[in-house]
Amino acid sequence: MASYRAPLRDMRFILNEVFQAPETWAAMPATQALDADLAEAILEEGARVTGAELFPLNQSGDAEGCRFEGGEVRTPTGFQAAFATLAEGGWFGLGGNPEHDGQGMPKQLTVAFEEMLYATNTGFALYPALNSGATLLLDSHADAATKARYLPKMHAGQWLGTMCLTEPHCGTDLGLINTRAEPLPAPGDAAPGEQRYAITGTKIWITGGEHDLAENIVHLVLAKLPDAPAGSRGISLFLVPKFRVDARGELGERNALSCGGLEHKMGIKGSATCVMNFDGAEGILIGEPHQGLAAMFTMMNYERLSIGIQGLGLGEVAYQSAMDFARERRQSRAPSGPAEPEAAADPILVHPDVRRMALEARAWNEGGRAFTAFVAGQLDLAKFHPEAAVRDQADEMVALLTPVAKAFLTDRGFEATVTAQQLYGGNGYCVEWGAEQYVRDARIAMIYEGTNGIQAMDLVGRKLARNRGAYLARFAAAMRADLAEGGDAEIADFRDAAIQALARLEAVSDGLLARGAADPDELGAAATDVLELLGLVAYAWMWWKMARAARHGLAADGPGGEAFYRAKLAVGRYFLSRQLPKALSLEARIQGGAEPLMGLDEEAFYPVD
Amino acid sequence: MASYRAPLRDMRFILNEVFQAPETWAAMPATQALDADLAEAILEEGARVTGAELFPLNQSGDAEGCRFEGGEVRTPTGFQAAFATLAEGGWFGLGGNPEHDGQGMPKQLTVAFEEMLYATNTGFALYPALNSGATLLLDSHADAATKARYLPKMHAGQWLGTMCLTEPHCGTDLGLINTRAEPLPAPGDAAPGEQRYAITGTKIWITGGEHDLAENIVHLVLAKLPDAPAGSRGISLFLVPKFRVDARGELGERNALSCGGLEHKMGIKGSATCVMNFDGAEGILIGEPHQGLAAMFTMMNYERLSIGIQGLGLGEVAYQSAMDFARERRQSRAPSGPAEPEAAADPILVHPDVRRMALEARAWNEGGRAFTAFVAGQLDLAKFHPEAAVRDQADEMVALLTPVAKAFLTDRGFEATVTAQQLYGGNGYCVEWGAEQYVRDARIAMIYEGTNGIQAMDLVGRKLARNRGAYLARFAAAMRADLAEGGDAEIADFRDAAIQALARLEAVSDGLLARGAADPDELGAAATDVLELLGLVAYAWMWWKMARAARHGLAADGPGGEAFYRAKLAVGRYFLSRQLPKALSLEARIQGGAEPLMGLDEEAFYPVD
Structure with a gap:
């Protein structure tokens, strides 16, 4: 059966022995409060809470899926309670800005927790993963009033963010979007001088576009203003909440947006993938007009690493579960003669080709874990390091490696799940063992957040050729x-x-x-x-x-x-x-x-x- | 949406221009009646009937699956009628021995029809694929009376064969099986001198173990006689029908065997994968006592090539469907500037990386189709050629290449379906487009009929090292x-x-x-x-x-x-x-x-x- 223990020993090794992370944390003012003991406590509690709350809901969440009933979305049984427990523990603000009630933890630590989230329940993990990216975007591009109104509640998991880019006729080529934004006269509950916009259009494949986990949903929507230049230089970014939010941050009436239905997907069935209809829904501009794509890239780059970690987490749980199977399964004899002559057959790990499958998955996982920590460490330097030269250099490394982190980790993660499934023989194809779900859940990671082909073109175009x-x-x-x-x-x-x-x-x-x-x-x-x-x-x-x-x-x-x-x-x-x-x-x-x-x-x- | 036309042009090219098959047929007495025109008529009618009857049931069969109700199995809506149409057309005896009402067509022709079966509906295709292997086994190893009683009805699709090997604790290592066979006193309806046996045990993963497509099911079951030597040298083969068959070939009462349930699988949901319980069911011995595994290999080798063709057929339909998507989808501009400036975006095939995905699938498919025809041609020489030396040489080639045909074709077929799915972007992950079903249906082909790892060990052990x-x-x-x-x-x-x-x-x-x-x-x-x-x-x-x-x-x-x-x-x-x-x-x-x-x-x- 499916089996998972967070690979804490390997995470500790990578953090403390490979990267000496605690020394780096001590050297940067923003992370000085974190030491190895606190990091260890966070990892252990993260392992405990994901193992206790999320892992038991993984297979049932897949079997049950999300339901669409009269415009509302019900997440699978147990998701609400688990979500509340994690929200209460502060887990959804782990990397958030402490000025707005986030925990301020560095990325090199939070990626380890993210791996646990994806490994224990990828369908669930996507709700907080999108939210974290949305808070990062707002922290980077929203004005002070908006941050104060939204970020504390999003860090607390009380409100959850989404990312609304794709339309039926365009995904990769966002210059083609049709969603439009029209300036509105100021409503009574607006803050002084605040400009609001009416957003109209249809967005598809919106993860967590509608659900029953939080009291409000904060949509970050790409749309075009009336005077927008053609193509991708004419895209602006809007914050469009499910329930209107007044100047004091209180919830008002329902906004003119609705979920038009759920996609029927190969996997990640616990994740609500929504068609979202915006029918003149009220929103506010985030950042400058026509600069929305650049702002959205703050979130997209965050999500790209996160989705890479989806591949890693699924590869790890697939490996562990397969080893649980291998421990019990006996079949045939070792090539050089019986390893356990008293038994009717030897454990399958005596066979070199079975070891090949196990090591194939494991070596990708361990390499991927170190690589993730490396990229995360560069993100921390880029964000927290006091010297501008170090920040710039790290920024460049992140730019180069983000497409690799997204595509290479997800390709290898998918391979790892397929190889792990193979190790079970016919059992791997039967739903009850869980191995086939990992394959289905891992498959999407190669597609969304920019297909792996798009990542590759980003790499050779923007990250190699453009700077020669x-x-x-x-x-x-x-x-x-x-x-x-x-x-x-x-x-x-x-x-x-x-x-x-x-x-x-x-x-x-x-x-x-x-x-x-x-x-x-x-x-x-x-x-x-x-x-x-x-x-x-x-x-x-x-x-x-x-x-x-x-x-x-x-x-x-x-x-x-x-x-x-x-x-x-x-x-x-x-x-x-x-x-x-x-x-x-x-x-x-x-x-x-x-x-x-x-x-x-x-x-x-x-x-x- | 899913789209398929049998690749007749490529099939003709391979048969007539690459292998000059009609010349070979003319040179062998058993195939002299077949010429290029008749072969062409068979291919065209095969394309028509699979396209009209099976392809429309592929996605609905996946969505509906098989149902287990009170010991009976219902195949998906439409399967019964389609099955009857194909049975009536003689398609299930296409390669069968003409002495027992088969059509006697050479393998090099029938593999093309098999590809169409798998491409249009893999869940359906498995019922006749198992049946064809079972008829081949009986034709090679059963006595004359058994052949006369069983083969005509199996070639007509009136009765269908299965293959019962695996038990819960053993698949690869068949020496461990527990199913036993006890000699019975001759019952009244037995032919003179006929020995019957009571078969007792549980077999799992039995494709078509129970269903509603045929009036009888002919189980070929591996079991151990009371005096059996230990291990794989003590395995015998039994024919155990669902309904007892008397000496005249008439159906009698129901045998003591039953379906204990269906597996819940990742894919091939239209195929009934059954737990089969044999509770002292009456059967007859096929071949010599303790020589059952060798006899079963006649069927297994047949199925191995067939399953390879499953990979090929799914790779082909996945490619064609993706090209149907590509024809309509426009996104971004060609790297060297707009290919169709008057349109808002260029067709996605302007992008080299999209072409890479398309060609990756297509080149595997075309190479695989030729390789399949080559192996099939060797099978024909081994079976029909008048000279013993030619037969022996072909036999050797088939022995060497059968594991490659099974494993390499299914690995590449799976890759082709995954690559084709990638080409759709997010649509490929949504059920309605059909691409994700091909991935799920192709995945099993790497596992069953001996995992691809087992094929590899067969190759290096028996086919390379043993003969140096x-x-x-x-x-x-x-x-x-x-x-x-x-x-x-x-x-x-x-x-x-x-x-x-x-x-x-x-x-x-x-x-x-x-x-x-x-x-x-x-x-x-x-x-x-x-x-x-x-x-x-x-x-x-x-x-x-x-x-x-x-x-x-x-x-x-x-x-x-x-x-x-x-x-x-x-x-x-x-x-x-x-x-x-x-x-x-x-x-x-x-x-x-x-x-x-x-x-x-x-x-x-x-x-x-």
Whole structure:
């Protein structure tokens, strides 16, 4: 059956031994109050509350799904009570700005909690994940009065935020949106000088667009003002609450917006995916007119890392559940003769190919956890570090790695769930074991928040070509500097592999940028493979960091314990010998250029017989 | 929405131009009656009947599923009528022995019809697929009286066969089965001298174990006789009908067997997956005592290729449906500037990364279709060819390639459905579009009929190591001889790539056999990657054959038409530049050996925190 314990030992190792996070926290004024003990207490309580409240509702939530009844949405049985418990514990404001009642915890800590949320119940996790992104957006772009009115309640989970971008005819290409915003005369409950707008249009795939978990829902909606320039430069951002909010922050009457129905989906069935109709609903502008897309990117970038963590969390719970199955299942004999002759058959982990499946999932998970912590650490530096130069450098690293975090983590997370399902044999296909739900729930992560193809084009277009490889060059310099530090001869294989992979990426990238300057199709043709290659290189770096920390832990009798450090090195060597070699085929694919894609006439793609 | 037209043009090309099947048919007495015109008529009518009867029931069958009511199983609405129509058309005996009212069609033709069955409705297709394997088994191993009693009705779809192997505690390791068979005193309705047995035990995951499509169900059941040796050498095979059958072939009373329930599955919901309880049910022995597993392999090998075709059919319908979406969807502009400036956005196929997804699915499908036809052609030679030497050689080729056909086709088929789903963006995750069903339906094909890991171990153990590479050497010789024949300089790239890939496989295989002799874990550790590598090499051969035939078609103004041949070459070049390079990483993985898998203690696999 499904089984999960938050991987606290690995989280501690990554925070304390790989990244020395407590030292960084102590060095930055905004995070000085956090030390290793407090972080540990938060992780332990996070593990407890998600394990006790959310995990038991995962399979039932999938089976029951959300219901749409007379315009209202009912979440699955138990979601309301669990939501209230977590809200009361302050979990939904964990990373929120303390000036507005958030807990102010750094991202490198909160990502660990996010992983637990997704692992225990992805359908549930999406409600707070969207809310956290919405609070970050408002904290960055709203005026002081709006922040004061909205943020404390959103941090408390009393009100929940959403993200309204997509329309039936456009998702990727937001320049095409039809939703419009018309200025309104000031209503009686408006704050002095406040301008309100009537929002009209239909938005689809709105996660948590309607539900029964909170007393208000705060929609962040992209729409066009009457004088908007065409395309994506004419998009503005509006806050449109389900219930109107007066100048004092009190709830008023219901706004002119409604849920038109729920999508019937492959998975994440506990998450309400809504069609939202705005029929002249009253809203306020957030940020400057026509600058809405840039503001929305504050939230989108947040959600992109979060969705990456969805892949990681599902990969982890899928692995753990499969190991629970493997522990009990006996079938056939070890290739070299019976391992347990007194039993009728050996445990399935005697078979090398079963170990391959287990390690495939596990190595992606452990690499992904370190990579997530790395990106989160860069986000913390960008936000909290007192020196502008450090902030800028971290900002650049985040810009480069956000598409990788979204796409590579979700692709690997999906693979991990599929591989874990395979390990069960036929049981993996039967609903009761839970393995197939992880596959269905993980599949969406490759699609929403910008498909993984869009992430790849963002990477090669905005993050590589636009700055002519400057971000990548600085990434490479940081990686090389780190590879030169510490470590002993025992882990030279980790260093050598990482250096080789990096050199391969640089050569490929140089060639691509040259070709791309002459023919823009070259960038698009290589995009997905370049993203994969950068992902592998980044994981190779993370595995070097983990190997170095494990060697140090072994020498210094560290807190992880010898068995943990030895397992870490063994899993890392699986990565080196079985996962990193994909770089060879990616290199060859990229060098094949755009012609194999563009050589076929568009008409020839469509079936004819 | 879901969309499918049987790829007749490609099927014709493969049969007539790539394999010159009509010439082979004319040369073998058993198939002389079949010519290109008759084959074409069968393909066209097969396309019509599956398109008209089965495709419209695919999504509704998934939504409705099978129902279990008081021991009976109801298939989804419409399945009964469609089944009757196809049975009446003789489609369920298409490949059956004409001595018992089968149509006697060669496998190379029937696989094309099978692809249509799976593409239009996989949940439905499994009932006749199991039945065809069961008739083949009986035709090969039953005595004359049993054949006469059972085969005509099974070929007519009046009775349907099943395959009862798995028990709750064992699937792969059939030596562990508990189902037992006790000799019975001869009942009154037995034929003279006929021995009957009482079968007792529980079998699970029985496809079509109970349903409402046929008047009788013919279970082929593995069980142990009282004097059975331990393990897999003590397994016998029994025919156990749902309704007893007397010596004249008339139906009698209900046998002591019943369906205990249906599995709740991820997909193939139109297929009844049953728990079957045998409570002293009366059966007859098929073949010799204790030789049941060998007899069952006649059916299993049949089903393995069939399940491979499931992957192919689903990959094809997924591709076609996605292209139907792509034809209508417009989003953003081509990288080099607007392709259709008068429209608000360009068709999504202007984007190289969208083409990548489309070609990824399409190239796997076209390679897989040729490979399927190749294996089927070898099966025909093995069965029908007048010369024993040709039959033996073909038998060997089939033995080597059957695990590849099952595993490689289903892995690639699943990938194709996932990639096609990705092309829709968010729509691909919504049930109404149908793309997500293909993913769910394709997933099982990697698991049942021996998981793909089991296929890989069969390949490296029985088909490579046991004969010290002799089968592979003869495969390589046949491939090299073919690569030396025909073709012009324009397609030298196809020849060179195939030769290189083959050499890589041979080197890897030699090294592996040497290592495996010293340490049997080495074989298991490399198994999955070796299977993938052999699959890629075989596809490279198929693409050479297709490129040669396309060049010939272009020069000779062949029936496919110029656009078809040019597209074929373009898709082939996608394979060469984007799919075949995976061989590089597979080689590196295999050379990494078993240590990265075996280096971790079993205990360290289980989660601890």
